[in-house]
Amino acid sequence: MRYTFASLALVAAALASPLPDSVASVPSSYKISNIVSGGSGCPQGSIDVSYTDSTILPIRFGKDFTASVGPGVAPDDSRKNCQLNIALQFSPGWQYSVYSADYSGWGNLDSGVKGRVKANYYFSGEQDQASTTLGITGPFSGTYTKHDDVALSVWSPCGSSAALNVNADVALTPLGSSASGTLVATKESARFTHQLYLKWRQC
Template sequence: MLNTAAAAFVALSALAPADVAEEPTAAIDVVTVNGSGCPAGDADVKTDGRTFTIGYHTFLARAGGGSSPLDMRKNCQISLRVTVPEGYTYGLARTTYEGYTHLQAGATALNRVNTYLQGSSANATVTHPFTGPFSDDWQTYYRPNSAEIQWSPCGSPRNININAEVRVTLGSADPDRLNFAIVETSRGVVRVKRC
């Protein structure tokens, strides 16, 4: 039985893409977490090699139920400094946002994520809409294929910037009833490759 398990492990290991398995480690430093949805010092940040996780306390947009017009949109800007061995470059390979949204019929919400390298005009934007009635947890993803990853120029490291927003629009919903969208957590993975 042990030989069967070992053979299965070897077979499964062979399925892992070689370029991912051989990627060197990277060090991520979350330089900035700031915005109307994440005031400075109001988020929990964890990094581990090529991954990062951010937990939010106040990333909440709302409309109706006595909300201020300023409450309908909140954003959070994240800036990542990535350190890799000489001769390598890096890019954002995946981000995941998780939260909860409660919408009455007629209300809408969205989670929009825009990513770009410091000093670059190129960017990628992904928008995930929600339509009321809706009341549930959600996850949204940005996962470009390898050719779409924005790689930092070799020998000229750039911060990776991620600007996320959550927005709630009252639409035809009852203005006396609260509609909201909360972002609870975001996670990301950085890819590393040779120049």
């Protein structure tokens, strides 16, 4: 897994959405210990994570995160998903929550085609989940942005480690019609940027 510095665009996005004062309190020790990806939108080994600090985790995906419908397009291409398991290690006595997440991309949808950008957040072994959805209806041609404010009830268990699961997908309907559509989760250079913000508190 290759870790890189965040791009200027990601830094600008973070500055444009300042975190509340409570997020400024973070544990003294914090690191990503492992990230596993899987799914039709992010095959294993296709992601890059730019670790910036203890509150912002920009994640970049490859061009596989593209959904398509239309004549001659296979039904499996109508939905692409990515399941991320992000393992974090931090000082004992803390727990964290996803504070917010930013998505961006583009679409080209004929009239009658409907697109969906969805994300589901949960911690391994916990029942609480948070889910958000953005709908896009054709005709549509251009870029989209999606900002999630995730319910703060979704907190990791108290301890020194926790695994955050993010299941994101892009999807198009209907199938088998003459109308065409493409929906891509992308930031630049045909790559999708998914930026997670973390919120911390002491147990």
